[in-house]
Amino acid sequence: MTLIKDLTKGIYRENPVFRLVLGMCPFLAVTTSVENALGMGAAATFVLICSNFLVSLFRNIIPSKVRIPCYIVIIATFVTLVDMVMNAYLPDLHRSLGIFIPLIVVNCIILGRAEGFANRHPVLNSVADAVGMGIGFTLAMVILASFRELLGNGTLLNINILGSAYQNQPLLIAILAPGAFILLSFILGFFNILEKRKGGRQ
C-alpha cells in the first residue's frame, strides 16, 4: 500500500517541479522542445532510480557526516554513465542537451530524494519513490516543453501543427528564456488555483 503511495505521490501530489519547485535549472533550460524534455526526463529518471536504489541500500553503512559526498559520488557515477551512453547512441540529443547532462549531478531533485527519502526508507520504497518522481519530473518537462515548442516553433515533437504560415512568425519569446519563466508562472498559478479549489494546501 505504501509502495503504491510512494510511487504515485511524485506524479501529482508532490510533483517535484509543480509542487516542490525543484530542478528549475534543467526544467527552464532544456524545455525548448518536447524531444529535449523527454531526453532530459529519461536521463534524470534513470539517474534518480539508480541513485535512490544505491543510497537506500547503503543507508546504514554510510556515516552520516560524509553522506553528502557519498551521494554525489553515487550520482556522478550514473551521470557519467548516462553521459557516455547518450554521446555514443544519441549524439544529436546529447549535443542539444549539452552541459545539462553533466549538471544532473547537482540536480536538486536527485540529491533531495537521496537526502530526504532514500536514506531513511527501504530499498523497494526508495525505488518506487524514484520512479514516481522521475515520471513527475518528465511529465512536468513535457508539459512546459509542449507549450514552448508549439508556441515558439509551431511544432510538437518536430511535427508541424500550426502550419507554415505560423512558423514564419512564431511567438519567438516562448522558446527564449523569458518565455520559460512566463509560462512556468502560468502553470504554477494554474496548479495553485486547482489546489485552492480542492481546499488543499495553498
Add this chain to the structure above:
Amino acid sequence: MATRRFELAMSPHVGASQTTRKIMFDVVIALLPALAAATWFFGPRALLIVFLSAATAVAAEYLCLKFMKRPVSFALDGSAIVTGMLLAYNLPSGVPLWLPVLGTAFAIVVGKQAFGGLGHNIVNPALLGRAFLMASFPILMTAGWAAPEAWNSSADNTWGTSGIVAEEMSTIPMADAISGATPLNVLKQTFDLDASAVNARNEGNTAEAASLEERAEGIRSALSCKSTYMNLLVGRSGGCLGETSVILLLVGAIYLIIRGVLELRLPISYLGTVAVLAWVFGGSGWFNGDPLFHVLAGGVILGGIFMVSDMVTTPVTPKGRIIFGIGAGLLTMVIRRWGGYPEGCSYSILLMNLVTPLIDKLTLPKVFGEVKKNG
C-alpha cells in the same frame, strides 16, 4: 437611508482633488497631439493601431478583473487606455494589426494584472509589452518604418525616413548606401563605418580607411545640420508612431505641467543626462557628440515625458527621481552607442524600473528627529 452621525475614515483626512481617473485622462489628453502627428505622417492606419491597442487594453483589463473577482470599474480608470496608447506609440506604423492587440493583451495581463493591478506592477506595462513584441517578432517590429514616405508623399517629398533632406544627402559620399530607416539607424551605421575604418587601418589599407571615415563624417554632419533638426522637431522622419513629432510631444508635456501631473525632476534629469552623455560619447570620438540630435531623434522625448514619469514604477522620493533619471539616461546612451539596438530608451527605463524599490529605500528621507544609528 439614515444619515450617519459620525464619519469614520482612515487618515489622511484632507483630500486632494486629484484622482487616478483625472490624472490618467490628463495623460490621455496630453498624448493626443502626438497622435495627430502620427496620423498626419503615417496615415489613418496609425489611428487604427492606437485605437485597437487602447480598446484591447480596456478589454483585457476588464476580463482580468472579472476573472479575479475584483471591481470591474477599475478597467475604466483610464490607466489601461494610457498603457494601450503608449504601447501603440512604440510601434512602427507598418505592423500587422494583430501585433498591437497581442502586445497590449500581454502588457495588461502579464505586466499589470498578474502583479495585482495598477500600483502594484513592477515595470511599466507598455514598455514590457514592447519588449515582449521585440523579443517575439524582431522582424515585424523593425520592418515597418518605410511607411511614412509612402503616405503623404504628395505633400512633401524632400525628406527620407532618415530625416536627412535631399540636398544634404547629395553631399554625402556614397549616399545611396544609406539604408537606415530611422535617424538612429543611420547614426548606428556611422559607428559601424568607424569600426570598419579601424579594421581597414589595422590591415594597412589606409586609403579605404580614409574613405570610410570620410563617409561616416559626411553622414554625421548631415545628421547634425539645421534641416535635419527641423525635420526631427516637426516629425518628418521614420520612427515609432508616437515619437515622430517632438514639438507636439512637448505640447502634451506643457499641458501636463500646467495640470500638475508631470513632475519635472524625472524628465529633466533623464533628458539632461542623455544630452550630456551624447556630447561625451555620442559622436565619433570623445567630447564631440551632438546632444541636440540625440535628444531629438528616437524615443527619448516620448519616453522622457510619458514613461520615465510613470508614477507607479518610478521612485517617489525627490532624490530618488533624479537618480532614476540619470540612470535611465546613462543606460539609454550606452545602448545607443555600444549596444545591439539603435535605440535604448525603452530598455533603459525597464531596467531602471527594476531597481526603483532599491532607490526608494536608499533615498528615504529621515523622519524628523531621527538620529543616524551608529554601526
